[in-house]
Amino acid sequence: MNTGTNAGTAKGPRFRPVQPVRAYQRIVEQVEEALARGDLAPGQRLPSERELVAQFEVSRSTVREALRVLESNGVVRSRPGDPNGPEILPFSQSALRKQMVRLARVDELTLSELIGFRMIMDGAAIQVASRLRTPEQLAELEQTLVAMRAAIDVDFEAFSEADLAFHDMIAQISRNSLIQTCNEVVRGVVLSLISDKVAHARNSRALMLESLQHHAEVVDAIRAGDGHAAARIARQNMYDYYAGYVPTPDRDTLRALIED
Amino acid sequence: MNTGTNAGTAKGPRFRPVQPVRAYQRIVEQVEEALARGDLAPGQRLPSERELVAQFEVSRSTVREALRVLESNGVVRSRPGDPNGPEILPFSQSALRKQMVRLARVDELTLSELIGFRMIMDGAAIQVASRLRTPEQLAELEQTLVAMRAAIDVDFEAFSEADLAFHDMIAQISRNSLIQTCNEVVRGVVLSLISDKVAHARNSRALMLESLQHHAEVVDAIRAGDGHAAARIARQNMYDYYAGYVPTPDRDTLRALIED
DNA sequence: CCTAGTCCACTGGTCGGACCAGTCACAGCT
DNA sequence: AGCTGTGACTGGTCCGACCAGTGGACTAGG
Numbered sequence A, B: 001m002n003t004g005t006n007a008g009t010a011k012g013p014r015f016r017p018v019q020p021v022r023a024y025q026r027i028v029e030q031v032e033e034a035l036a037r038g039d040l041a042p043g044q045r046l047p048s049e050r051e052l053v054a055q056f057e058v059s060r061s062t063v064r065e066a067l068r069v070l071e072s073n074g075v076v077r078s079r080p081g082d083p084n085g086p087e088i089l090p091f092s093q094s095a096l097r098k099q100m101v102r103l104a105r106v107d108e109l110t111l112s113e114l115i116g117f118r119m120i121m122d123g124a125a126i127q128v129a130s131r132l133r134t135p136e137q138l139a140e141l142e143q144t145l146v147a148m149r150a151a152i153d154v155d156f157e158a159f160s161e162a163d164l165a166f167h168d169m170i171a172q173i174s175r176n177s178l179i180q181t182c183n184e185v186v187r188g189v190v191l192s193l194i195s196d197k198v199a200h201a202r203n204s205r206a207l208m209l210e211s212l213q214h215h216a217e218v219v220d221a222i223r224a225g226d227g228h229a230a231a232r233i234a235r236q237n238m239y240d241y242y243a244g245y246v247p248t249p250d251r252d253t254l255r256a257l258i259e260d
Numbered sequence C: 001c002c003t004a005g006t007c008c009a010c011t012g013g014t015c016g017g018a019c020c021a022g023t024c025a026c027a028g029c030t
Numbered sequence D: 001a002g003c004t005g006t007g008a009c010t011g012g013t014c015c016g017a018c019c020a021g022t023g024g025a026c027t028a029g030g
Helices: A004-006 A025-037 A049-056 A059-070 A097-104 A109-130 A135-152 A156-174 A177-201 A204-222 A228-244 A251-259 B003-008 B023-037 B048-057 B058-072 B094-105 B113-133 B137-152 B156-174 B177-201 B205-224 B227-244 B251-259
Strands: none
Touching: A025 A049, A049 A059, A059 B058, A109 A177, A109 A204, A135 A156, A135 A204, A156 A204, A156 B003, A177 B177, B023 B058, B023 B205, B048 B058, B048 B113, B113 B156, B113 B177, B113 B205, B137 B156, B137 B205, B156 B177, B156 B205
């Protein structure tokens, strides 16, 4: 501890150590912010290195160091000679996602853990979304609800897909890549579940209606900006939703599944 | 698909596209290999940039780009003016950890979510550890058990720290940076809990004994290589352990905490 | 008209040199 | 012995240059 240094003065506010921010870090931050804001989307191109030199008003070496960081984070990819400039990669190629997929694929995360994972992340995501959502996003979310209601009359598979779209939107609104990654991975697992075990839940119209009701409550809470309430409802909903995938579709079974 | 191109020839081995390997990538690989081999250990220092220029026989720009990649992966950290050169950091995961810490710090993950997070990760970690552990690591794990037993006679704080050491080791054995990161973040939260709410659990010798017993069972399962059993016991243990931090230290309260 | 080939502006990768502010170890002083 | 000033060296940034490679425009051929 460095309390010894401050013990002599014993007055004034406690300051924390500062470290200089490097120019290339600033560039990385700006690019990632633009990505989070939506000003930059996967598939789009970054200006060429020499153009970035002009925009950021730094040397090319600095720009390149920033690009190396972005590249190692899976944000962009540069190809020599490409006149279009560095490519913004789809989110699915990020280093974080690869790790999670690796975990999920080799069964290091079991089904129950993935469900718990989504439950936790969903709660966090919805909490964040309550704070960050724009009126337009709220409207989109409400449209998803309409789609879910319509899907009930089709089949459970359609309903599940609408539910996935709902959570995709929540993750998107949260603007947090960790949340987005979790959502992505769990999405893959859920999709495989739909094809495998859907038989257990085909005739669960009541379940779908209940789930829809929960989703509507979540949207209400998001509209009101009450993050905690939204997260609580979302978790409750998770129970009910995934209960549809286990042989005995009741809440206690899922609870046991999670706890085992 | 590009089967159409090959359909004409319909012979010979299928080749995959190649892309040039950059010099800075080669450097990154060499450093990471040295780290994996054990020739380079955390705490040690890399030669200075100018020295690396001589060893790799590339320009300083190239060395620096490689260092930026390593830095963004959390492998090394450079400090201006440090005559010792870049420092090898404990384990590799910078961006990932920052995201999780950011999540945890701004309360986007609440306490209950973090507890759930650890519970899940712990299960996964222990499962992986059961497969990967070496005899030496198993011996170390058993030593940690001895330390925990001794800590019971000191106080709850000491016991908690020994418990943290146990989970650190599990995470280390898992060799999965995602697990390690989760462990790191939760560790920070647990440490803050120890100072804040430890009063509620000071006189819980029985709780500590029970926890110790669980840990011993986990080690038994790891020794036997039964990953699923180990994970199950670990989760059970999580309930009991964190129950010590909530005002009413019983399992049902925690269960409610997690579910709410 | 369309196609196939050529060409060239421009890209990213690498190089080597330079300057600066900051750090640390050590020599010299008190 | 303890303190202090200094200097060698560090990483951060900049500049200008060269290269191999790319892809779009342009042209010659069908």
